[in-house]
Amino acid sequence: MSADEGPRSTATGPRLDSPGRIHRRKALTRDDMLRAALRIVDAEGVEALSMRRLGKALDRDPMRLYRHAPSKDALLDGIVELVLSELRVSTMHDGNWEATLRATAHAFRAIAVAHPNVVPLLVTRPLAAPLALRPRGTLRLLEDLLELLVGAGFDPDGALHAYRLYFGFLQGHILNELQERVHDPDETDDLLRLGLHHLPPREFARLRSLASALASYDGARELDEGLDIVLGGLRGQLASAA
Incomplete structure (x- = not known):
């Protein structure tokens, strides 16, 4: 390679910056791969x-990726x-578990709106394995919410029911909400x-007659x-138990 050809790289090997000099790329981490x-x-859907x-x-050999994920x-x-x-x-502040659940719900919604193509995975992947065999990271939310609800005064069984x-x-x-996304946002007619x-x-x-209501969702x-309804019901259950 002549000096003016510039650096060269391959998907599997080191890059040659200049004759006799090898620049080794940063090792690929699991986090890099997942991101x-x-x-x-996000851009093309799960099917892609x-x-x-x-x-x-x-820019890696696909076979090397199996070190971080043994299967799709x-x-x-x-x-x-x-x-x-x-x-x-x-963390629950001043015993206000309802405010914490409301804030968590809005945070979950924000994530779903930011990653709509991932939402089907959030719903279906937990079904692919028994509870104890699921990845630990997918169980953290369940553990944290159960801890919050028990701390609010629910007994453990009641906390599980409330979580569900x-x-x-x-x-x-x-x-x-994702099903009701606008088809053509630049169009002025709701239909x-x-x-x-x-x-x-x-x-x-009937459905066509609700175009304005659907468009203003x-x-x-x-x-x-x-949440007003759900949390109100849980509040009543907690009061009855007390």
Whole structure:
């Protein structure tokens, strides 16, 4: 290679900066790999992710990636762990467990809105293995919420019931909100914005008539309205137990 050809690299080997000098690349970490995988999923969807595609994005031999994720299932679990690591359950202040659950719900919603292509993984990946065999990072939220609820005065069984009710509502809300994303945000007519004009008027008259209400959907406000009901019910259960 002549001196003016510049540095050269390969996907698997070191880079030659100049004759006789070898620049070794930084070792690939699991976190580097997972963040690159998340970028692919965010941009192109889960279907676009493969070890070959990820290797190309990282400029690495795909076979080397298996050191950090022995299968695509493990890679998907790692993405879920990475995304959930952004979520922290706040410490309960002044005994206000309801405010903590409300803040956690909004934080979860913010993560889901930022990574909509990951939401199906957040809902379905926990189903792929028994509870105790799931990646530790996916269980941290459950442990933290149970600790919060027991600290609020629920007995352990009651805390588990409260978690199921709370988190089931939260997941359902997120899935529903993402389903109602605007089809064409630049269109001024609500029917066209949502793509409802494709539906036969005689078969879907009621749905088409709700175009304005659907187009004005406010996910954060709807979340708070649902939390009012869920937290009110849990408050009543806690008072009855006391």
